[in-house]
Amino acid sequence: MSPAGERRIVVVGAGMAAARLVEGLVARGLGPQVTVLGKEHHAPYNRILLSAVLEGTHDAGALTLRDPAWFAEHGVDLRLGVRVVEVDRGRRVVRTVDDTGAEAEVAFGRLVLATGLIPKLPPIRGVVDRKGHLHPKVHAFRTMADCRDLLAVLPDARRAVVVGGGLLGLQVARALAGRGLACEVVEGSEHLMSRQLSAPGGQALARDLRRLGTSVYTGSRAVRLTDEGLVLDNGFTLSTDLVILTAGGRPAMALARDAGLTVRRGVVVDSPSPRSTTPRSTRSATVPSSSTPRVWRGPPASSHRPGSRRACWPRSSPGRSAPTAARAASPGSAPPTSTWPCSASRRR
Ligand SMILES: Cc1cc2nc3c(=O)[nH]c(=O)nc-3n(C[C@H](O)[C@H](O)[C@H](O)COP(=O)(O)OP(=O)(O)OC[C@H]3O[C@@H](n4cnc5c(N)ncnc54)[C@H](O)[C@@H]3O)c2cc1C
Structure with a gap:
């Protein structure tokens, strides 16, 4: 792998946790080493306020957390409308597909999975x-x-x-x-x-x-x-x-599972600043399994901005491990729902 690929931090997902993480990386001057791959076409936005857009009290644009110009200004390579379909840990590349079906590969030195939830289909x-x-x-x-x-x-x-x-x-x-x-x-x-x-x-x-x-x-x-x-x-x-x-959601784990990471109800991690079971990929906002002693039980989900505590570069050891942490498993039993099938989409 080239030295540039070795240094590259690839973030899969351009949601709220990813935005917070990239802010932290930019603050440490690492923006030019970062690539963010998000399958939505919108730059990271405050998902929590979507219902306010539905209600008509907020414009959609007002939800944007960081617009594409901000990423460009800080040297961050933001690619929207790009879905990561495979993580090849051996070659340390992710394979992507865009809306036209065009495929590409992006090399990583560090990989962050910030893929959030997928809705459950009752x-x-x-x-x-x-x-x-x-x-x-x-x-x-x-x-x-x-x-x-x-x-x-x-x-x-x-x-x-x-x-x-x-x-x-x-x-x-x-x-x-x-x-x-x-x-x-x-x-x-x-x-x-x-x-x-x-x-x-x-x-x-x-x-x-x-x-x-x-x-x-x-x-x-x-x-x-x-x-x-x-x-x-x-x-x-x-x-x-x-x-x-x-009807709620569940962690998007297919990429991690297919890449051979240990997943249960979420990707199994090893500490409050966790790495997954592979040293070069880390996971943001996962729901750890309750059945393993190795998971960290993070703070309970609340109405704070997601990613604001969970996805932060550890101050004590900048550059040591990729920024992420785990979210507490939700209490209570989930309703009998199945995962939203990837193909269950609206015809466009
Ligand atoms: C209407 C609404 C209201 C909410 N209200 C609250 C609240 O009050 N309090 C609260 O704590 N939480 C709330 N939530 C939940 C909150 O939005 C999530 O916890 C938060 O968005 C999680 O951030 P994230 O970055 O981990 O995931 P997300 O914001 O879901 O971002 C993940 C991103 O990764 C992308 N992605 C996934 N897979 C791939 C792939 N293979 N390749 C490329 N990109 C990929 C997704 O498209 C998505 O854009 C609410 C959610 C909604 C929808």
């Missing part, structure tokens, strides 16, 4: 067709593209069902109600926000939402999407123009 018959495309009424809500797709169809929609009564689902329901849609929330647990709230708290929240005009169905699961609407396991059928899936 087991609802009819939301994905045989070719893996989402039903036209069905939307995910995780990326700027998802948000734009949803905004584009709102003028023709009057009713929406949000599947998932967690924080994200309620944000979406509130945003849609604010836009004048009749909104219903379906939650499999016995009460809303079951990871954050006690049963009385969740029930009080449901009462408030109902008072504001949003129907709430707890303890019931959506099982089928038909021409009549979304069928619940309690026998109800909710007639709707839109179904928004907000």
